[in-house]
Amino acid sequence: MDLHVPAGSAFGLIGPNGAGKTTFIKSVLGIVRPTAGTVRVLGGSPEDPAIRARIGYLPERLHLPGTWKSPAFLATVARLKGLKPDTAALARLLERVGLSDALDRRIGGYSKGMRQRLGLAAALLGDPALLVLDEPTDGIDPMGRLEVRRILQEEVQKGVTLFLNSHLLAETERVCDRVAILADGRVLREGRLEELAKAGARWRVRFAPGADRAALAAGGFAPVGGVREEGVYTVDAADVAVLNAALDRARACGALLMELKREGADLEAVLLGAVGGPGVAA
Amino acid sequence: MKSPVFVIAGYVLREAASRKFILAFMVGLTLVLATVALSLKLEVVDGALAATRLFGEVMRSNIMSVDVALRPVYRAAAYLVFYGGILFGIVACSDFAPGLLSPGRIEHLLALPLQRWHLLAGTFLGVMTLAVGGTVYAAGGLTLIFGVKAGYWTAGPLIAGGLACVGFAAVYAVMLTTATLVRSAALCSAAGFVLLVGGILAGFRADVSRYLEAGFGRTAFDAVTLVLPRLSSLANRAADLASATPLEKGSLGMLLGGVLVFGLGALSVGFWHFEGKDC
Numbered sequence: 001m002d003l004h005v006p007a008g009s010a011f012g013l014i015g016p017n018g019a020g021k022t023t024f025i026k027s028v029l030g031i032v033r034p035t036a037g038t039v040r041v042l043g044g045s046p047e048d049p050a051i052r053a054r055i056g057y058l059p060e061r062l063h064l065p066g067t068w069k070s071p072a073f074l075a076t077v078a079r080l081k082g083l084k085p086d087t088a089a090l091a092r093l094l095e096r097v098g099l100s101d102a103l104d105r106r107i108g109g110y111s112k113g114m115r116q117r118l119g120l121a122a123a124l125l126g127d128p129a130l131l132v133l134d135e136p137t138d139g140i141d142p143m144g145r146l147e148v149r150r151i152l153q154e155e156v157q158k159g160v161t162l163f164l165n166s167h168l169l170a171e172t173e174r175v176c177d178r179v180a181i182l183a184d185g186r187v188l189r190e191g192r193l194e195e196l197a198k199a200g201a202r203w204r205v206r207f208a209p210g211a212d213r214a215a216l217a218a219g220g221f222a223p224v225g226g227v228r229e230e231g232v233y234t235v236d237a238a239d240v241a242v243l244n245a246a247l248d249r250a251r252a253c254g255a256l257l258m259e260l261k262r263e264g265a266d267l268e269a270v271l272l273g274a275v276g277g278p279g280v281a282a
Numbered sequence: 283m284k285s286p287v288f289v290i291a292g293y294v295l296r297e298a299a300s301r302k303f304i305l306a307f308m309v310g311l312t313l314v315l316a317t318v319a320l321s322l323k324l325e326v327v328d329g330a331l332a333a334t335r336l337f338g339e340v341m342r343s344n345i346m347s348v349d350v351a352l353r354p355v356y357r358a359a360a361y362l363v364f365y366g367g368i369l370f371g372i373v374a375c376s377d378f379a380p381g382l383l384s385p386g387r388i389e390h391l392l393a394l395p396l397q398r399w400h401l402l403a404g405t406f407l408g409v410m411t412l413a414v415g416g417t418v419y420a421a422g423g424l425t426l427i428f429g430v431k432a433g434y435w436t437a438g439p440l441i442a443g444g445l446a447c448v449g450f451a452a453v454y455a456v457m458l459t460t461a462t463l464v465r466s467a468a469l470c471s472a473a474g475f476v477l478l479v480g481g482i483l484a485g486f487r488a489d490v491s492r493y494l495e496a497g498f499g500r501t502a503f504d505a506v507t508l509v510l511p512r513l514s515s516l517a518n519r520a521a522d523l524a525s526a527t528p529l530e531k532g533s534l535g536m537l538l539g540g541v542l543v544f545g546l547g548a549l550s551v552g553f554w555h556f557e558g559k560d561c
Contacts, residue, residue, distance in 0.1 A: 026561075030393075049395035052394060055393065057390065062387075067297075080286055080394045080396055119390075
């Protein structure tokens with residue numbers, strides 16, 4: 001496989017179970033060695049500790065010492081990253097991931113979501129240039145996911161490169177600007193989300209009930225079938241001017257516009273299209 | 283900046299401190315030492331032990347010099363520290379390395395800016411710190427009690443404890459190497475037990491070999507025990523030192539050298555294997 005992740009991008013890796021996503025992540029971190037070829041991370045070898053010092057990693061199933069408390073765990077990770085543990089900074093980091101209320105509790109008593117948050121805090125230690133996160137929101141409740149997404153977006157805005165492996169396609173879609181689809185150890189598709197979703201010249205329009213179907217059809221609007229698709233039409237428009245002209249014609253015949261959306265495949269459809277068939281998971 | 287080896291050693295010690303049975307062992311040891319300290323009364327007159335009372339009952343009535351009278355006690359204590367310490371170490375420390383190498387933890391550690399050998403060296407250092415600490419506490423406590431009660435001070439038990447730690451180092455080197463091959467605490471402790479038994483037999487290899495029928499069995503026994511550390515011989519030297527019994531010239535140096543070479547060899551295999559392993 002040949003994959004290039006641009007610096008500063010938010011990159012999502014998706015694919016079916018057993019596609020090799022976690023193995024790929026491990027090879028990026030030097031935990032497993034490629035049988036052939038080379039891996040270069042941040043301009044160097046992943047086996048170089050100086051390079052790994054600039055990477056924050058959250059494994060898929062992080063095993064945490066249950067009898068420890070989170071500040072002690074983070075202090076140890078900080079030392080292993082070659083940093084001097086700063087109690088106030090660690091407390092701020094724990095607050096950022098939403099664990100400020102659990103500082104005095106043993107990690108063994110944490111929920112799965114709290115463990116993930118602590119893992120994320122450990123990954124964020126030392127302001128890494130690259131964040132490699134394997135299922136970062138696994139076990140986190142919807143509100144927590146929102147917080148985690150906000151943290152990740154903040155990091156990306158700061159210029160951090162994000163490499164995300166998540167089975168939650170909606171999350172990948174919301175956080176990442178580039179995506180690669182992996183199957184059987186090969187990259188099937190890779191690129192910007194919009195490119196993969198093949199945003200084309202077709203638009204989806206919803207008019208208020210009572211619109212004249214015949215007049216709309218004459219104006220280039222094709223009705224979408226289905227009971228739940230009442231008032232929904234598609235129209236082909238090569239550019240914005242053509243689209244607006246079509247909408248003007250519709251409004252001229254009394255149709256009231258309620259919703260307008262460019263037709264395009266979502267990430268799930270892209271994944272299914274790439275790996276071929278249902279029953280896949282990221 | 284602290285070396286990653288020390289940080290990993292601290293990690294292991296912190297894990298150890300949270301283990302209930304290790305804490306129970308330390309509490310038990312303290313209780314034994316306290317019981318001995320409170321219940322034993324030695325009457326010493328002009329450097330001679332006149333009477334010994336345990337829980338108020340007279341145990342010894344014949345008068346002899348303190349150092350001679352305490353020899354069997356120190357000898358027994360040396361054996362207890364040596365074999366008891368190694369046995370406890372095998373059980374108590376068997377899951378430290380498999381725990382650190384377990385899925386979900388090893389990936390996280392290896393993604394941090396440390397070398398793979400740091401992880402094994404730190405684990406080894408942490409476990410040995412634990413072993414030395416426990417030994418110093420047990421042997422030092424005994425030395426202190428008898429020193430205060432009898433006025434006879436000797437470093438013998440501490441030196442014997444040191445030899446026990448050297449013996450345990452060889453055993454733990456094999457356990458650590460086993461952990462790099464299979465992440466199983468049970469197999470690690472089994473490897474430790476096998477080496478302990480093998481090391482005891484190796485100390486008596488000449489005697490045991492005589493009882494085996496000549497042929498493949500005896501040759502195999504001789505070949506296997508040739509490379510094993512002579513743990514029983516080391517325990518005997520530890521007991522001799524604790525009881526101030528003179529040693530044969532050069533015997534201790536050879537023994538220690540053999541045990542250290544074996545331990546370093548076992549560690550080297552573990553380091554080499556772990557260095558090339560995909561986790």
